[in-house]
Amino acid sequence: MSAPEINPADYEAALADIRIRLGDDAVLTGEAAHEFRDPYDPLDESHYPAAVVQPSTVEEVQAVVRAAARHGVPLWTSSQGRNNGYGGSAPVIGGTIVVNLRRMDRIEIDEELGLAVVEPGVRFFDLVEELRRRGNRWWTSAPSLGWGSVLGNTADHGFGYTEYGDHAAHVPALEVVLPDGSLLRTGMWASSASRAPHPRGFGPNVTPLFLQSNLGIVTKLARPLTPRPEVYAPLTIKAPAAADVGPLVDAMRILTTEGTITNIPNLTTALGAAAMRKPRDEWYDGGVPIPDDVYQQMCEELALGWWNCVAALYGPAAVVQARLARVREVVREHVPDAEVTVKMISGSEIDDEIESLTHREALQAGRPSLVMLETAKWRGEDGGHLEISPIGRATAQDVQRMIEILRPVVEAEGYDFWPSLYVIKRSMMFLCVLNYDRFDPESIAAAYRVARRAYPALAKAGYLPYRGNIRVMDMMQDQFDWNDHAIRRFTELLKDALDPAGVLSPGKQGIWPERFRSLRQSD
C-alpha cells in the first residue's frame, strides 16, 4: 500500500527540514534503511519505508513531527523495530518516513520503590544489564527475545513472564509527543513535582490512550520492577495427553486468580523445543500434520510432555514451599497424570545459576536471550513467522473451542499447528505461530490466508485479537464490530481531533485519520 496523494517533493522537503535540525547522519536512505523493512517479508515492496530518521532527544522528535505536519507527510514510529512477527519497523503505508528511536536510550532506576524509567531505545538486554550493574536488587519482566525495546514492547501491548508480564497494564505514567509536536506527560507526571508512581492522576487516565496507538510518539515511560526474591522456583508441568490442555488451563486460571502463582504461565507443545534442536525435516519428512506417533517420539526425545507448562514461584522459602504444595494439589485435581517439577534457586545467586536454567526458566527471572530465534528455522535457515493471537476466556471449554477453530485452518494451508498459550488470570492469549521461509512468497501468502480465514471465525466464536501484523490490521480491527464498529468510530474521532493532518502512523491498528481513510482495506 502506498499513499499516492503525497507529492514526492513534500517528502523531500520534510527530509530536508529534518536534516537541518537533526544532522545528516540522523537520516537513513537507500541501503542504510533496508534494516527497517519487514525482516520476515523482505520482498514485499509495498511496505518499504521511504527513509528512516533517528532523533536523539525529545526535542528532535518534536522537530520531526512538526516538519511532517508542516509538509503533510506521514510518519511511522519504531523503537528498536524488533517486533518481527508484526512487521518490524515497516509502515502500513509504503513510502512513509520511519521515525526510529534507538538513539534515545536513557534508563533511570528508582532503587527505593523498584521502578524503571526508560526511553524507547532501551533494550531489555540494556535494562537487565543496568539492574545487574546495580546489584540485582530488582528484576524486570521481559519477553523471550531480549533485543527489543522495553518501551516499544510495552507500547505494543507485549507480554513478558513475570508478575508484571502484562506490560501495558502496569504503566503509571508516560511522556508523549502529540501530533502537533507538543509534549504531554500523563499520570502523576502531569505535575511538575510528583515522583509517585500512582497508576493515574486526577481526571480521566489518558496513559493507555498512547499504547498500541497512533495518537502520539511515546518518548519515556515508567515500569515497576520485581524485588529479588529469597527463592526463585521455576516450575515445569508436563501433561501426557493432547486432551490435558483444557484441565491444565483451568488449573492455571485457578492458581493465578487465587494468587498462588503470580506470574503468567505459558503452555506449549514440543514444537518450540524441537525447532531449537533441529529443523522440521530432520524430525519428519512428511506433510502436515506430524503424525501423533512421530510427535510422541519427539516428546520422548526431548523429555517433554504432550503439553508443557512453565510458571514460577517467588518469595521466602517457606512461602514458596507452601505455594508449591497448593500448585501440586490443584494440578493433581485437574490433570492427575501431570508431572510437576521444580528448581529452588537462591534469588541472590541467579546469575551464577543461569547456565543451569532453561531459557524459559531464565525468562521468568527476567533474563531474556535470543535463543528463541532458532525456532524460526523450522522450515529452513531463512525463517520468518506470523502469529495468530486471539484472546479467550481462560477455561477448558474455550481453549478446546479455539483449537477446533484454528487447527484445521492452519493445517489446510500446510502449516504445523504450533500453539503457545498464556494464562493471564481470567483471560488467555492463544499464540499460534506460522513458521515459513521468508523468501518464499507463496508460503507467506498462505500464512496470510490463514490469518484472513482464522480471525473472522475466531471472532464469531468470541475470540478477538490482541495484536497484529501491519498487513492485516484493518481486518483485525474489523472484528471489533459491536454497534456498527463503535470502537473504531470513536477512536477515529479522537484521531481526527488530535491529528488533523493525519501524520502519525496512519492505519496502525486499523485506525485511520480522515485524510487517508480511503486506504482502509475492508474485507
Next chain:
Amino acid sequence: MSAPEINPADYEAALADIRIRLGDDAVLTGEAAHEFRDPYDPLDESHYPAAVVQPSTVEEVQAVVRAAARHGVPLWTSSQGRNNGYGGSAPVIGGTIVVNLRRMDRIEIDEELGLAVVEPGVRFFDLVEELRRRGNRWWTSAPSLGWGSVLGNTADHGFGYTEYGDHAAHVPALEVVLPDGSLLRTGMWASSASRAPHPRGFGPNVTPLFLQSNLGIVTKLARPLTPRPEVYAPLTIKAPAAADVGPLVDAMRILTTEGTITNIPNLTTALGAAAMRKPRDEWYDGGVPIPDDVYQQMCEELALGWWNCVAALYGPAAVVQARLARVREVVREHVPDAEVTVKMISGSEIDDEIESLTHREALQAGRPSLVMLETAKWRGEDGGHLEISPIGRATAQDVQRMIEILRPVVEAEGYDFWPSLYVIKRSMMFLCVLNYDRFDPESIAAAYRVARRAYPALAKAGYLPYRGNIRVMDMMQDQFDWNDHAIRRFTELLKDALDPAGVLSPGKQGIWPERFRSLRQSD
C-alpha cells in the same frame, strides 16, 4: 456557581422531553430532589440541582442525553450519589439537571471466572447480598460504606480494601453513553461475541477515559472478584509511637511490593475508633490539638496503638502461616516495638464469624457496613466532612513530609489532624479527614480554607490529589501544572471533540467544555 447563559425555558423544554420519554415519575423536582443536594453542605444553594431525572434503562439514558444536547442544557451524573465527602450528587454548576442512575440495578455474575458486571444502581450491599445468595464462592472489594454504587465508586477512582482495592485499575470493559447519545462498549466488549475479561481490546484502550470523567455516562462495567480463600487472616499491627508511621509505611510498601500482603493496608490513628465510641467533647473539652497525654489515654482506653495498621492474608492455611511469618519479620525489622495480632478464620464460615470481626476486619473480606458514618459525629450529631487526599511515594520520608505540610494547615483552622493512609504498593494515598457540623457555614468555610492552602503546598512538594470535592476541582486540577497544564489542555481538547454542546458534567475534575470554560475558577 450557576450557568447564567442557560435560558430557564431551555431547562423546561428539556425536562418536558424527558417526561414524555421516561414518564413523570422519573423526574424529581422541588422537595423530592432535595436528597440530591450535597448532604454535607446542605445550605449551599450554589450547587443545588434544578431537577433530578432517573432513567431505568440504557435507552432512557440515551434519550436524556439527546434531550439535553438538543436544548443545550447541562447534565450531571450520579449513580447512588453517596460519595458524600466529595459532594454527593451535587453538580459543579448549580441549576444543572442531575441524572441519577439508581433505577438501573442489574447484576450479572460469571461464576466460572469470578467476574461481576454491574449497572450504576447496584450498591455494594446489593453485590455482597447477591454473592451470598450464590454461596459466597466469590468476594467483592468494597469501600467502608456499603450504601454506595459499585460502578459509581469505581468510576470515581474510589478504593476498597482487598487485592482489587484500587478499583479503577481493574476494569476490563465498560459500556458508556457518549455525549451525542450513542453507545460505546470498550475492551473486549467492543466485539459482538467476546466474553473474555481481558484488560483491553485492539488499539488504544479507552476504558480509563470514562473513569473520573465527564466524557460519557457509564452504564455498565465489569469487575473481578476474589475467590473465597481457605483461610482469611486479618492482621492488626499496633505501633506505640507517633514516629513509627514512617517505618510502618516502609514495611507495608516492602510487604505489598513483594506480594506477601496482597490487599491494601490502611494505617490510622485512634481518632476514627474514638469517634465511633463518643463525640470529641466527651474525650476532651479543649481546643486543637488534642494533647499527647489525652491522646495516649484514648489509645489505652480503646486498646489501640498510636498508629494502627490493618491488612489481611488470604489463601491455604500453610501459605497464610508462611506469609504471616514474613510479615512479622519485616515489621520487627522496621518497627521493633509494634505488636502484630492475627485472626484465622475459615473462608467458608465468614458470615457466621462476622459478629466477631471489627468493621475493618469485615471490610477486608469485602463486607462493608455503615458503622463508619458514626465517625462524622465527632463534632456533633449533624456531622459532615471534607477529605484532603494527596498521593505520595510510599516511603517513610514522604509520609513524614506530608504530615509536616498538612498538620499545621489543618490545626490552624481548628481541625483535629485525622489521617488515614492507604499503601497501594509503591504509592500511598494520604486521606486527611476534616469533620465539621454541616449546618455551620463557618466551620465548612474553614475546611475549604484548609483545602485551598494544603493542596498547593502539597503539590509543590510532589503530593498531588487523587479525587476531590466539586467546590475545589478547578484548584485541584490546577496543581497538574507540567508544561503549562498540558494534561488539562489535552483533556479539554478531547472534551470539545466529544461533547461540542458541553452537556455532560461540565467542570467535573476541573475539565470544562469550551462553552462553559469561562466558569473555571482559577486561584
